[in-house]
Amino acid sequence: MYKILKTEGRAKRCEFTTVHGTVQTPVFMNVGTAAAIKGAVSSVDLKDLGCQIELSNTYHLHVRPGDEVIKKLGGIHRFMAWDRPILTDSGGFQVFSLASLRKIKEEGVYFNSHVDGRKIFMGPEQSMQIQSNLGSTVAMAFDECPPSLAEKQYVKESVDRTTRWLVRCKAEMERLCALEDTVNPDQMLFGINQGAVYPDIRIEHAKRISDLDLPGYSIGGLAVGEPNEVMYSILDEVVPYLPQNKPTYLMGVGTPRDILEGVYRGVDFFDCVYPSRNGRHGHLYTDKGTVRLLNAKYELDDRPIEEGCGCSTCRTYSRAYIRHLLKAKEMLGMRLCVIHNLYYYNNMMREIRDALDEGRFASYMKSKLEKVSADNEK
């Protein structure tokens, strides 16, 4: 159930209700690929951070511990002790990111496991079956994510195949939801728009998948190497062709700026590894720009990562101490940094929703863009 509460230009303030609760959008989904936020952040921590919805990965959980295992343990919600919505990515992106380990065919993709090298086959049906076993709130379609600089002819063939795969995903998901022992009979399937940087392919594809009347749609294959401006212009072109009465999800994006630009163009859902991965590497987001905590200038800096930040890290620890932990490769260092970054992202989304509620998103976006693009404070 998707309800539009308010709009400002193309930006939308909505509510998305699922069997696992309601999500207020625009929202950032915290990425926990293997049913865990990397950096020793637990599902209990996620609630403290204001996280509404978590994202996990089909391929990674299939390889380890195995989706059958998770099904036997009652599904992913129970497994990771998280009762709010969970979106599972389909494994499609791994077709792209683990490119050296795979072969794409009409029936699906042959992978070599990155864990033990064993051969794995995944097609639309397999991806749906795995996601059904996981019992996530939202399952993503199994797609191919062509490189942004792929030749147009290849992209066209790839997108056509992704469309055929989506039809198979939908049929399989309907079959699985009707089974007696299914973990989540209300599991939703989101379609994925592709087409690299070719607006005509994107738009044509958006129209075709919209006809399938799925509960939500995403835009994939962006932020994979093309310039930011290209991504924004693709959004300008394609978002209007996706159903406006359904959630729109921009996959894998992005920087705080990318998210603001996405909301501005009508996107509801985002996810990105940046806050967690960059957090692990001491790259911290603040309203005064990026703080690279490993830089030598922070060795004696007794201030918090961000003055006035409400996260538990900033309320308790100094830059100098956290820097030491990172240098010493203490797990606590990563944890504290990831907590700050996730807080920053979730808090920014809350600010965005408040601004939309109050009809002042445009001015909020302008001032936030200035903040996030500021140089490191001294």
Added chain:
RNA sequence: GUGGGUAUGGCGCAGUUGGCUAGCGCGCCAGAUUGUGGCUCUGGAGGCCGUGGGUUCGAGUCCCACUAUCCACC
């Protein structure tokens, strides 16, 4: 005290029969990273090759002395 070994950037080491701007790993400094393999990648700084003499057109490489350090023996 005697015999033997070793001395090369912060640490650990390579440096072929003496030959052009002395390398490597780690560390350090800086930067990348967008549906995550706790990675990976890209730059950069830093060495009068223990000290002093000698041989040679040319010495980190050969010779002598000294100093430091390690091992064995007394």
